[in-house]
Amino acid sequence: MCLYQRSIEIIRQFQSPEGAYVACPNFPTYHYSWMRDSSYVAYALDLAGEHDSARNFHHWVVNVIGRYKFKIPLIKQALKSAKPLKDEDFLFTRYTLGGSEDISVQWGNFQIDGYGTWLWAACGHFHMTGDKTWLRSVERSLSLIVEYLRLVWRLPNYDCWEENPDLLHSYSIASTYSGLGAVLKLIEEKEINLDPAPIQKSMGEMNAFIIKYGVFNEELTKHINPDLANNPDKISSVDASLLGAALQGNFFH
Numbered sequence: 001m002c003l004y005q006r007s008i009e010i011i012r013q014f015q016s017p018e019g020a021y022v023a024c025p026n027f028p029t030y031h032y033s034w035m036r037d038s039s040y041v042a043y044a045l046d047l048a049g050e051h052d053s054a055r056n057f058h059h060w061v062v063n064v065i066g067r068y069k070f071k072i073p074l075i076k077q078a079l080k081s082a083k084p085l086k087d088e089d090f091l092f093t094r095y096t097l098g099g100s101e102d103i104s105v106q107w108g109n110f111q112i113d114g115y116g117t118w119l120w121a122a123c124g125h126f127h128m129t130g131d132k133t134w135l136r137s138v139e140r141s142l143s144l145i146v147e148y149l150r151l152v153w154r155l156p157n158y159d160c161w162e163e164n165p166d167l168l169h170s171y172s173i174a175s176t177y178s179g180l181g182a183v184l185k186l187i188e189e190k191e192i193n194l195d196p197a198p199i200q201k202s203m204g205e206m207n208a209f210i211i212k213y214g215v216f217n218e219e220l221t222k223h224i225n226p227d228l229a230n231n232p233d234k235i236s237s238v239d240a241s242l243l244g245a246a247l248q249g250n251f252f253h
Contacts, residue, residue, distance in 0.1 A: 004048075008045065008048055008050060011041060011045065011053070012050070012053055015053060015056065015057070016033070016060075016097035016098070018060050018063070018097060018098055018099055019056035019057045019058075019059050019060030019061075020033035020038065020057065020060045020095070020097040020098075020099065021033055021037070021038040021041045021042070021057060022097060023037060023094075029105075031096075031097070032094040032095060032096060032097070032102070033060070033094065033095055033096075033097055034093060034094045034114060035061070035093055035094070035095075035111075035114030035115060035117070035118055036093065036111070036113055036114035036117050036118075036160060036175075037114075038057060039057075039114065039117040039118045039120070039121040039122075040117065040121070041057070042054040042057040042058065042121050042125065043120075043121040043124050043125075046121075046124060046125050046128045046129070047128070051125070051128065051129050054121075054125050055125065055129075055131075055134060058121075058122050058125060058134075058138060060099055061118055061122075061141070062137070062138055062141045063099050064095055064099045065091075065141045065144055065145065066141070067099060067100070068091055068092075068101070069144050071089065071090065071091060072091075072144060072147060072148050072151070074089070075089065075090065075148070075151055075152065076151055079151060085155075087108070087109050087110050087165075088101075088103060088109060090109065090110040090152065090157075091115065091148060092109040092110075093108070093109055093110070093111035093114050093158070093162075094107070094109070107162065108158035108162040108163070108165055109158075110155075110157045110158060110165070111157055111158045111159070111160065111162070111172065112149060112152055112153055112157055112172050112173075112175070112176055113159075113160050113169075113171060113172040113175035113176065114175075115145050115148065115149055115176070115179065116149060116172075116175035116176035116177070116178060116179030116180070117175050117178075117179060118145065118179065119142060119145055119146070119149075119178075119179030119180065119182055119183055120175070120178050120179045120182045122138060122142065122182075123142075123179075123182035123183060123185065123186055124182070126186065126191070132191070135186075135191060135192065139192050139193075139194075142183055142192065142194075143194055145179075146180060146183055146194070146198075146199060149176050149179065149180065149202075150180075150198060150199075150202045153172075153173060153176050153202070153206065154168070154209075154226075155226075156168060156226045157169075157172065159171070159172060159222075159223070159241070160172065160241050160244075161241070164223060166226070167223040167224065167225060167226065168223065168224040168225075168226050169222065169223055169224070169241075170210060170214045170220045170221055170222060170223070170224065170242060170245070171222075171239070171241040171242055171244050171245065173206055173209070173210060173214070174210070174220075174244060174245045175244060176206065177203055177206045177207070177210075180199050180202060180203050180206075181203060183199060184196055184199045184200065184203070187199070213228060220242050220245060221237070222237045222238070222239040222241070222242065223237070
């Protein structure tokens with residue numbers, strides 16, 4: 001059996017009944033499903049024609065969003081009133097395979113890139129399957145995550161390596177931009193009925209922000225200091241995560 005087919009079999013074998021992809025089945029620390037990693041897995045399986053597996057994962061995400069969507073208006077109100085927010089106030093980056101939060105282990109929970117990647121992967125699932133019934137079933141969840149990302153993308157958060165929570169990250173903003181762009185494309189194709197104007201506004205702000213603060217010597221920086229008014233210095237370093245800006249595409253120009 002070739003490695004390609006065996007890889008698909010292993011991923012499917014350890015996909016939970018609820019649809020989550022486990023990060024690692026034989027290492028207890030990774031007995032969770034990360035929004036970012038699993039979205040990439042779902043997209044890869046769609047490319048491989050394993051659409052039912054990818055669909056089950058997206059169904060799991062919809063259930064997670066439904067369970068924790070109450071956080072979004074609370075975040076909006078806190079930001080409006082300048083109330084401090086804690087790590088656990090945000091949507092988590094990883095969940096148990098059953099789709100629940102777990103705060104028993106100290107881990108950076110507030111990461112935005114996974115949700116942008118999920119938008120991108122979910123929209124990709126539709127484009128690869130043409131399943132309009134499925135798209136109707138996830139439209140509300142897409143809308144909620146669009147709202148969430150528009151609220152939080154400027155806030156310092158953990159990078160994709162679960163580090164540097166006091167900074168902003170080019171890859172994370174790029175993933176968010178790409179996810180919003182994927183949703184915008186569906187709106188423009190008249191596949192979903194959402195208002196494009198707020199999405200276009202946020203994407204324009206992200207593009208301008210990265211061009212101004214996230215480019216050093218014509219290269220993307222790994223991190224951006226959020227205290228731009230008092231300390232606008234760029235933080236330049238090479239990082240493999242920046243390849244994501246090329247992988248997902250449709251980022252900045």
